[in-house]
Amino acid sequence: MEEGTSKSPGYREGTGSSVDxxxxxxxxxxxxxxxxxxxxxxxxxxxxxxxxIALLDRRRLRFTELRREIDGISQRMLTVTxxxxxxxxxxxxxxxxxxxxxxxxxxxxxxxxxxxxxxALVTWTEEHQTEVAAARAAYDAAER
Amino acid sequence: MEEGTSKSPGYREGTGSSVDxxxxxxxxxxxxxxxxxxxxxxxxxxxxxxxxIALLDRRRLRFTELRREIDGISQRMLTVTxxxxxxxxxxxxxxxxxxxxxxxxxxxxxxxxxxxxxxALVTWTEEHQTEVAAARAAYDAAER
DNA sequence: CTGGATCCGACATGATACTG
DNA sequence: CAGTATCATGTCGGATCCAG
Numbered sequence: 001m002e003e004g005t006s007k008s009p010g011y012r013e014g015t016g017s018s019v020d021x022x023x024x025x026x027x028x029x030x031x032x033x034x035x036x037x038x039x040x041x042x043x044x045x046x047x048x049x050x051x052x053i054a055l056l057d058r059r060r061l062r063f064t065e066l067r068r069e070i071d072g073i074s075q076r077m078l079t080v081t082x083x084x085x086x087x088x089x090x091x092x093x094x095x096x097x098x099x100x101x102x103x104x105x106x107x108x109x110x111x112x113x114x115x116x117x118x119x120a121l122v123t124w125t126e127e128h129q130t131e132v133a134a135a136r137a138a139y140d141a142a143e144r
Numbered sequence: 145m146e147e148g149t150s151k152s153p154g155y156r157e158g159t160g161s162s163v164d165x166x167x168x169x170x171x172x173x174x175x176x177x178x179x180x181x182x183x184x185x186x187x188x189x190x191x192x193x194x195x196x197i198a199l200l201d202r203r204r205l206r207f208t209e210l211r212r213e214i215d216g217i218s219q220r221m222l223t224v225t226x227x228x229x230x231x232x233x234x235x236x237x238x239x240x241x242x243x244x245x246x247x248x249x250x251x252x253x254x255x256x257x258x259x260x261x262x263x264a265l266v267t268w269t270e271e272h273q274t275e276v277a278a279a280r281a282a283y284d285a286a287e288r
Numbered sequence: 289c290t291g292g293a294t295c296c297g298a299c300a301t302g303a304t305a306c307t308g
Numbered sequence: 309c310a311g312t313a314t315c316a317t318g319t320c321g322g323a324t325c326c327a328g
Contacts, residue, residue, distance in 0.1 A: 044185075079291060089282075090276075117264055122181055289328100297323105301316105
């Protein structure tokens, strides 16, 4: 491998109890961003991961189908992205032993729950894109 | 500037009607990931943004305080991160005209709503870290 | 068709020195 | 104290060639 294969040298756990409380110290979860949060965040933040997840959330797709639907992705990145998602248990890869190789990809139940969570972030973006754009315009204008 | 100052050459809008529907095509929002979604995602996915946001969600902090609390961040990245967050309207920067320069940083209301949204992703991570870790272990074990 | 292996450029981050 | 400027480096993503 070469890139996002970070071997995660080790991570503490045990504090993994449900954290629904609002008034918790940021250190409770953010300090250890090298452990789990960042791992997932890096996966989600990838240039194509989100798109692949969204596509697979609709229906299972073949390698070529994904390649065609995304259009703009290199087979290299599609492969890398799928491998990462598969390794994290978010995507299931099924190889059909037929003459022309056929491989299907689909979201696992875990992947589907992540997609649901991610949608919240996307929704936030859609709801506040105007405000962010305005803030940027104001900032850029003032910085002259 | 040098890095994440991506000038966003332009982005379509007008389709910006409220998108609260659940059964929408992934293309409805993911294809244009160069426009808004990715912009925000890149900000959130940054190595330090999340940590800074979490810290500021508790209380306003000075530059040095952030630097000391985070411990591991370079003054350079702290500056860059804060500038990005400020440009996006997530953080407010206040300069006090005193003898030894004093600058305060605090989340804007927009930044606070983003923090809330982000927490969902963090929560997901905490709730499923075990499954992800297991999936990785299984994947790595099988790949030999 | 479904990838694996390489080379390479772009950008993000870190380290260090300097300044108002 | 709160940065800015510069240089070094690691990683990500793209292009290309090769293979089962």
